[in-house]
Amino acid sequence: MSKLPNSNNDIKDGPPSTPRWVKVSGIIVITLVLLFIILKLTGIGGNHGPSRHIPGGESTEQSMADNQTSSENQEQEINNDDDGGH
DSSP: OOOOOOTTSOOOOSOOOOOHHHHHHHHHHHHHHHHHHHHHHHTTTOOOSGGGGSGGGOOHHHHHHHHHHHHHHHHHHHHHHHHHTO
């Protein structure tokens, strides 16, 4: 009687399986992305972004316009001081 292949001798005809480190890395990345999305949607992470560093929540354009106006005012004060002193 001929011997049939034993089920203990698994011979795989397909491609090799994905290494464990790739699976673990993928799970970690997916978890971090989901955590980031949850924090952004719920607001638990706080208010982060460019507007966080501008006092009073002003927009960048408004802040630049204010800086230009204050520079012009300072120049006028300097010019007025020069005229009054002579």
